[in-house]
Amino acid sequence: ATKGAQGQGERSNMALSRVLVRNSAIFSRLGLMSAPCRATALSPRLAAPMSQTAQEEMAKFWNKNYQLKRPMSPHLTIYKPQLPAMLSITHRGTGAAMATAVYWFSYGMLVVSPLLGWDFTFIISTIKGWELPWALIVSAKYVLAWPISYHAMNGIRHLTWDLGYGFNMKTLYKSGWFVFFGA
Numbered sequence: 001a002t003k004g005a006q007g008q009g010e011r012s013n014m015a016l017s018r019v020l021v022r023n024s025a026i027f028s029r030l031g032l033m034s035a036p037c038r039a040t041a042l043s044p045r046l047a048a049p050m051s052q053t054a055q056e057e058m059a060k061f062w063n064k065n066y067q068l069k070r071p072m073s074p075h076l077t078i079y080k081p082q083l084p085a086m087l088s089i090t091h092r093g094t095g096a097a098m099a100t101a102v103y104w105f106s107y108g109m110l111v112v113s114p115l116l117g118w119d120f121t122f123i124i125s126t127i128k129g130w131e132l133p134w135a136l137i138v139s140a141k142y143v144l145a146w147p148i149s150y151h152a153m154n155g156i157r158h159l160t161w162d163l164g165y166g167f168n169m170k171t172l173y174k175s176g177w178f179v180f181f182g183a
């Protein structure tokens with residue numbers, strides 16, 4: 001922006017400040033303000049020009065922190081991971097993963113399968129035809145079941161919090177480990 005445009009912006013901001021001060025003084029004199037509002041009504045000495053935009057303020061803030069070599073904070077690299085935070089992230093991740101899986105499975109069964117002539121029984125018989133090792137099948141079932149059971153158990157844990165129970169740190173950690181390994 002040019003200096004002329006900045007000067008014009010400052011003048012309009014000062015004009016707005018003057019209007020607010022004048023109107024608050026008028027409302028106060030007419031008795032149209034409550035006592036707390038009258039006590040804090042704008043006065044000319046409180047009005048200040050609004051000369052910087054939010055972007056300029058933000059740039060000034062980050063430049064100052066960069067010059068002082070301050071780290072960006074809060075940041076994951078400066079905190080020790082704690083169980084409640086990790087469980088919260090896992091809860092959100094399992095929820096997002098399950099929602100995505102349901103969407104794509106539904107899309108596949110409703111759109112792609114009819115186009116290819118597949119149905120659910122055909123897909124299951126094809127997988128059985130691969131004759132996968134028992135350990136791989138059990139592992140795949142565990143990978144599919146764990147997010148569902150974890151999300152459900154942690155959801156129940158959250159519901160107990162909504163009722164006001166389980167906020168003691170010892171209880172919080174016990175229930176967290178129970179949910180993680182119980183799933």
